[in-house]
Amino acid sequence: MTNPSRLFLFAGGNHGKWHVQSMNTIVGDPLPIVTHLEVYSESESVPETDLLWTLRGITSNERYVNQEEKKELTSKQEGLGRPQSTDAALIPIRKKPEWWALTQQERREIFEESSKHIQIGMKALPAIARRLHHCRDLSSSEPFDFLTWFEFTPEETALFDQLLADLRATPEWDFVNREIDIRLMRS
Ligand code: HEM
Numbered sequence: 001m002t003n004p005s006r007l008f009l010f011a012g013g014n015h016g017k018w019h020v021q022s023m024n025t026i027v028g029d030p031l032p033i034v035t036h037l038e039v040y041s042e043s044e045s046v047p048e049t050d051l052l053w054t055l056r057g058i059t060s061n062e063r064y065v066n067q068e069e070k071k072e073l074t075s076k077q078e079g080l081g082r083p084q085s086t087d088a089a090l091i092p093i094r095k096k097p098e099w100w101a102l103t104q105q106e107r108r109e110i111f112e113e114s115s116k117h118i119q120i121g122m123k124a125l126p127a128i129a130r131r132l133h134h135c136r137d138l139s140s141s142e143p144f145d146f147l148t149w150f151e152f153t154p155e156e157t158a159l160f161d162q163l164l165a166d167l168r169a170t171p172e173w174d175f176v177n178r179e180i181d182i183r184l185m186r187s
Helices: 067-076 097-101 104-114 117-122 154-168 171-175
Strands: 007-013 018-027 036-041 051-058 087-095 129-134 146-152 176-186
Touching: 007 146, 051 129, 051 146, 067 117, 087 154, 104 117, 104 171, 117 154, 146 154, 154 171, 171 176
Parallel strands: none
Antiparallel strands: 007 036, 007 051, 018 036, 018 176, 087 146, 087 176, 129 146
């Protein structure tokens, strides 16, 4: 069996499969405005022209979920690329140095015991499909810590907005110091 690609590149410019509907800077520095986005895996060659920015991230092992949560997630979640999921969101996120100074146990405490990230997220399954990319594992100078990617149908936009509002109101988000909400529609 071939090893599926774990490294992904998100390229913003004036061409690509995804049309940018909006780019909303929630906190921190914005990214240059683009009209289109293309997602490349490491096996694909990336054109070097007409790109305003590229962001890289890699999928990784889970850090927080326990066995019970993993089981529930696996039974509920659906994969990316569903034909009816014509809308997507790319939300790059960076967390404050204070977050990274905590121990793994302290982070889990904030992430789930007090913020209930997984419990909140679970309510949006299977409507919202997702993939989490880590950036810190690639180099120490990436502009974001995470690239979060979501796919859903246009009818599920309100559900997605509510999910974001719920998560942004949690103690976990007190540690977020850069976040850009990029909404996309597939051509
Ligand atoms: C669709 C429903 C969602 C579910 C089921 C969900 C579930 C999860 C789970 C299980 C993890 C931990 C993975 C691990 O163990 O390492 C995680 C991490 C993360 N999620 Fe979500 N999530 C959802 C939505 C969102 C949304 C809307 C955002 C905001 C953009 C988001 C941002 C993140 C980030 C940044 C992390 C990494 C946290 C860290 O390692 O510090 N998630 N999510």
